[in-house]
Amino acid sequence: MTRLKGYGGRVLRVDLTHRTYRAEELDESLARAFLGGRGLNVYRLYWEVPPGVNPLGPENKLMIATGPMVGFPHGLGSRVNVTARSPLTGLLGDSNAGTHFSEEMKFAGYDQIVVEGRSDRPVYLYVTESGVEFMDAEGLWGLRVSEAHEAIRRELNDHRVQVAVVGPAAENLVKFAGVFFNVYRAAGRTGMGAVLASKGLKAIAVRGDGHVEAAKPDKLLEVMDEMLRRIYENPQYWPRRIMGTSRILMAGNRLGFLPGRHFQDPVVDYAYDVSGERLAREYNVKVRACSAGCALPCARFFVVKKGPLAGLMGEGPEYEPLAGFTVRVGNRDLDRALKIILKVSDYGMDAITTSEVIAWLMELRQRGEVSDEEVGLRLEWGDPEAIEQLVDMIAYRKGIGNVLAEGVKRASEILGKGQDIAFHVKGLEMIQADPRALKGYGLGFAVASRGADHLRSEPFVEVEDDPELGRRMFGEPEAAMRLGVRGKGKLVAFFEDLNAVVDSMEVCKNTAENMLVLDFDTAARAYSAITGLDVTPSEMRLTGERIVNIERAYLVREGVRREHDRLPRRFLEEPLRDGPAKGHVHELETMLDEYYSVRGWSRDGVPTKSKLASLGLHEVVQDLELRGLRLACCPGDL
Amino acid sequence: MDPSKCVGCNICELSCSYEHEGVFSRSLSRITVITYERLGLDYPVVCQQCEPAPCVELCPTGALSKGRMGEVNLDKGKCIGCRVCSEVCPYGAARMDPEGRYPLICDLCGGEPACVMKCPTNALSLSSRVSVRLEANSTTERFAISELKRLAAGWGVKVDEA
Numbered sequence: 010m011t012r013l014k015g016y017g018g019r020v021l022r023v024d025l026t027h028r029t030y031r032a033e034e035l036d037e038s039l040a041r042a043f044l045g046g047r048g049l050n051v052y053r054l055y056w057e058v059p060p061g062v063n064p065l066g067p068e069n070k071l072m073i074a075t076g077p078m079v080g081f082p083h084g085l086g087s088r089v090n091v092t093a094r095s096p097l098t099g100l101l102g103d104s105n106a107g108t109h110f111s112e113e114m115k116f117a118g119y120d121q122i123v124v125e126g127r128s129d130r131p132v133y134l135y136v137t138e139s140g141v142e143f144m145d146a147e148g149l150w151g152l153r154v155s156e157a158h159e160a161i162r163r164e165l166n167d168h169r170v171q172v173a174v175v176g177p178a179a180e181n182l183v184k185f186a187g188v189f190f191n192v193y194r195a196a197g198r199t200g201m202g203a204v205l206a207s208k209g210l211k212a213i214a215v216r217g218d219g220h221v222e223a224a225k226p227d228k229l230l231e232v233m234d235e236m237l238r239r240i241y242e243n244p245q246y247w248p249r250r251i252m253g254t255s256r257i258l259m260a261g262n263r264l265g266f267l268p269g270r271h272f273q274d275p276v277v278d279y280a281y282d283v284s285g286e287r288l289a290r291e292y293n294v295k296v297r298a299c300s301a302g303c304a305l306p307c308a309r310f311f312v313v314k315k316g317p318l319a320g321l322m323g324e325g326p327e328y329e330p331l332a333g334f335t336v337r338v339g340n341r342d343l344d345r346a347l348k349i350i351l352k353v354s355d356y357g358m359d360a361i362t363t364s365e366v367i368a369w370l371m372e373l374r375q376r377g378e379v380s381d382e383e384v385g386l387r388l389e390w391g392d393p394e395a396i397e398q399l400v401d402m403i404a405y406r407k408g409i410g411n412v413l414a415e416g417v418k419r420a421s422e423i424l425g426k427g428q429d430i431a432f433h434v435k436g437l438e439m440i441q442a443d444p445r446a447l448k449g450y451g452l453g454f455a456v457a458s459r460g461a462d463h464l465r466s467e468p469f470v471e472v473e474d475d476p477e478l479g480r481r482m483f484g485e486p487e488a489a490m491r492l493g494v495r496g497k498g499k500l501v502a503f504f505e506d507l508n509a510v511v512d513s514m515e516v517c518k519n520t521a522e523n524m525l526v527l528d529f530d531t532a533a534r535a536y537s538a539i540t541g542l543d544v545t546p547s548e549m550r551l552t553g554e555r556i557v558n559i560e561r562a563y564l565v566r567e568g569v570r571r572e573h574d575r576l577p578r579r580f581l582e583e584p585l586r587d588g589p590a591k592g593h594v595h596e597l598e599t600m601l602d603e604y605y606s607v608r609g610w611s612r613d614g615v616p617t618k619s620k621l622a623s624l625g626l627h628e629v630v631q632d633l634e635l636r637g638l639r640l641a642c643c644p645g646d647l
Numbered sequence: 648m649d650p651s652k653c654v655g656c657n658i659c660e661l662s663c664s665y666e667h668e669g670v671f672s673r674s675l676s677r678i679t680v681i682t683y684e685r686l687g688l689d690y691p692v693v694c695q696q697c698e699p700a701p702c703v704e705l706c707p708t709g710a711l712s713k714g715r716m717g718e719v720n721l722d723k724g725k726c727i728g729c730r731v732c733s734e735v736c737p738y739g740a741a742r743m744d745p746e747g748r749y750p751l752i753c754d755l756c757g758g759e760p761a762c763v764m765k766c767p768t769n770a771l772s773l774s775s776r777v778s779v780r781l782e783a784n785s786t787t788e789r790f791a792i793s794e795l796k797r798l799a800a801g802w803g804v805k806v807d808e809a
Contacts, residue, residue, distance in 0.1 A: 080672075082661040082665075082765060084658070109655075109657070109682075112657070116672060159685070193684060218674040218745035219674075220668070220671055220672030221670065221672070222670040294687070295652075296768075297655055297689065298657075302658055303767075306656060306767070306768065310687030323685075324687060
């Protein structure tokens, strides 16, 4: 029995309905074609969760996967992907978190955990090398993330046990409840927590005494040293280590892409008061690494030192929740924002979506379309009291919270109001960046396989505003200019492919992608050294493309076409009011044409037969055709 | 060891395991990082080279011995896996390997510890140590001795009182 080096080697299937489990051997050709992590998860989602499955029903499957680079001290950090059909969007649900869970799972000998069925009583799983124990979670039901995490660690009496846990929001089936790791680290997007809770599962605890090894250790050490050097020598090393992602807030104000008052103000006059810079000076007490093997620890532990909230402490915040509960909702009070952020995370909700539904309601109130009586409280931009109350109401589905808990798309349909300002793509709420000032990011939101999200593409080079770089990388100066239009298709496609590899290797984008430490060449060399397979850089790029295409095929099978790859109207029609990008709108259609043609997809956004075939996805072609889809043969057809 | 600088990245553990066992594992490491997320604490636990060392003193087969740098060396051939060292270690830094065959005690990697070399935040460092006979009979002398230790620590030298 051969086992590919660097992998745990097994896939764990847990059937909650019958309380059984079995460990299957990981198929070697599958590992090579999809690497692990996100790639492995979407492959299984495509084949095992067909259209029509109720996301919160027992037939949905939830997958947690780690990747081939996890467990090695390469300096990039390690992550997990959580994937299932999403209750928020009804489409592909997938979220990624940095956590020690990933290595512990690997050391227990598993690359992927597949959770199926539904338990009639609350349980949690205790996963070790020898198998799975179904533990009673009756007493844990209702506990918040931090409480449940601590209770499980105490019950299992082992400091190394790593726990994936859901909070009360997930139990109440808030559609954007996430899965939380190491108390503060979230796989927050697309409602994976709600799926877990719908299965009667409060948590998955994992512990492993095993090890990983490389097929060619000397080669791997060489590549690892090179990657570490590139991290340490990067000019962004110190700012990133001191402020992490929170430094983006000031940068966003400089470049004018902040989501101030629900994307009305791209710049604000109080940016420093709620910035990562201020957190670093006045709040942060130490840096932490969210996961194993990280040489660029950017998670900060903060303590509020004075004022009425003195003593409040926790990890973070990252840019998304920080901007979400300050500028997006117009809140200038950093202390109160920190309290709200910790609360959102302790309830187990996605901070991005939570900030969108609240900001959306506030803009409705501003336009006079809802009254304070309808909402049940006095609603005014930036009132921390109201924001906190809304957070409570959403988590426990009280009053208007019961509507907001459905996500902004459904909420706007239920109320029959504000559909034009419900900022989502394919049902997933937009992150804290205005596409009118970041055009490549905007294209990324429109085409991302899970909805409006930057982490599928993260085309950060456009922020450099360096025409020479654009010419060198993509043959188009505008590709590396954030307000440019031409070349964005190439830019987004390139980084989508790279990020698919990064997510499937399960390393961190802050190092691997944003510092370009793990380019296709390095990834190929690292993967070859670990597994002993001989993989070339161009094969690595194809792997990334394969993952992007199977995700697209999943969406196409659900009926997604060009008309769904769109941005909310404000970004296409209303010029930005202020800041360096004043007067700009987003020129989506032009960029979409270029993107589809770079991808080898039809003008309607459907992958062509020849494209899928060239990626080895013949069975996907068959599946789509059996379902009556007419695929164009080649690019240019149709 | 400076816990305030430790970020809990486990790079020391994985490097230690590779140095000694040729594979990457947390369970085969001589150094262990204890993490408590809610207080943001990360604390590396590793052999402190006690003088005298209870593990060496109490080892029934003489498998453990003290080396030139004060490190504890293990002769695997003599070890019977009795766990006495693991139980008497005042720091809990002598864990048994997962199969209980022998203890995982830091041997300083011959003077260039892998954990120290790879630590991304310099939370770990190797300091030399001197043993001096110090007797404090008055407040002034006690103060002088504590100052001496503080200064020595600044130079990377640890002073033991005999």
